[in-house]
Amino acid sequence: MTATESPTAAWWQTLYDRPIGEIFLERPDASRLEREIDCLTELLEVQPGATLFDQCCGTGSQGLALARRGFAVFGVDQAEGYIQQAAAKARDEVLPAVFVAADARDYVPPKMADGGYNWGTSFGNGLDEDDHLRMLSAARQALKPGARYVVEFPNMVCLLRDFQAVLTRRKTLADGTWLVVRESTLDLHAGALLQRWTIFAPDGARREVDTQVRLYLPHELRLQMERAGFIDVRLLAAPSGRPLGSADARCLAVGRVA
Ligand SMILES: C[S@@+](CC[C@H](N)C(=O)[O-])C[C@H]1O[C@@H](n2cnc3c(N)ncnc32)[C@H](O)[C@@H]1O
Incomplete structure (x- = not known):
């Protein structure tokens, strides 16, 4: 630990700063981001005009791309610097996207969404499974009946x-x-x-x-989603959306609100 880090801060409060955003959160090319956005819109079964909840939005890469396609986006992340960056881009481009700095374990946007997602190992951080469940429960509360929610996470088998x-x-x-x-x-x-x-x-x-990061195997991720109240949870490969296999590096758990 360095002199500037608080001994009580959770790790995500210290890691997500410079240069992690620039090196790990900015997509290496536009086509990769487009693939992710296509995957999300297909799995969430949403059309432009719908409201989406970007839980743990980071620097807003996906939320901004979705807003450019005509979706209304609420993004939340605890990293204030990332939120300022995302909000500035939304303002400059006059996009229908709102970005809020808050703890995603509790944050529920003011308007219920038609779909939500948590992408990029933003789930399962730290060892407290109650915290993980809190984050999934906050997502469920943020969504309208019938709305879908996607968690993208490492496929721990791979x-x-x-x-x-x-x-x-x-x-x-x-x-x-x-x-x-x-x-x-x-x-x-x-x-x-x-x-x-x-x-x-x-x-x-x-x-x-x-x-x-908790070593949730894919089926344990599904069980956590079900504990939080999601139904019809399916496990797929990211970002292809095909059925998950052991060689897929990233997995998607996709569920819906009853
Ligand atoms: C690997 S990044 C992924 C960011 C974004 N979803 C993406 O795909 O570009 C993980 C993000 O989760 C956020 N995060 C982790 N725990 C959080 C919490 N409890 N509340 C809010 N944000 C959190 C971090 O600040 C970080 O920006």
Whole structure:
């Protein structure tokens, strides 16, 4: 932990800052984002004009893209910097998107939505399963009867089989070159993927953040969705939307409100 990090802060309150947004949340190309948006709109069975809830929206990549297609979007994320960035883009482009900085474990938008999603391992963070259930329950409360909800998460079967102990990413941004090294281990007792992120800034400063994600197997993700009150939960591959197989790196759990 560095001097600037609070010992009581949850890891997502310290990791999601610069340069994680630029390196991990900005899609490498427009076609990848388009594929994700096509996948979401098909699975949610929504048409332009519908209201969507982007739970843990990050820098707003998907919410902004959906608003450009004519959807009304409510995005929530705890990272204020990301929310300011997303809101500024929505303002500049005059898009029907509202972005709010809040804790997604409790946040329910003021207007019920026709569909919702939680994309990119924003679920299952930390080891407290009650917290995870709270986030799913908040999503359910945010949705109209019959509305669908999508969670996109690592397919832990594939992740464990092809375990990648170290990942490095280097990116040159306006202020210089950043380097991120992510070291992964497993805590089999706790059932968690543990990762240490070491972030090297262009000025030589370095910080470390330790993160934990619950090792939910796909069927456990389905069970959590069902516990939160979703019905007809299906497991699919992301972003193709095809039935999930063990070789698919990312999975989708898609359920609906009764
Ligand atoms: C890997 S990012 C994915 C962002 C976005 N969904 C995307 O696909 O670009 C995970 C996001 O979840 C947010 N997050 C995690 N826990 C949260 C919580 N309890 N409340 C609000 N946001 C949370 C983080 O701040 C981060 O922006």
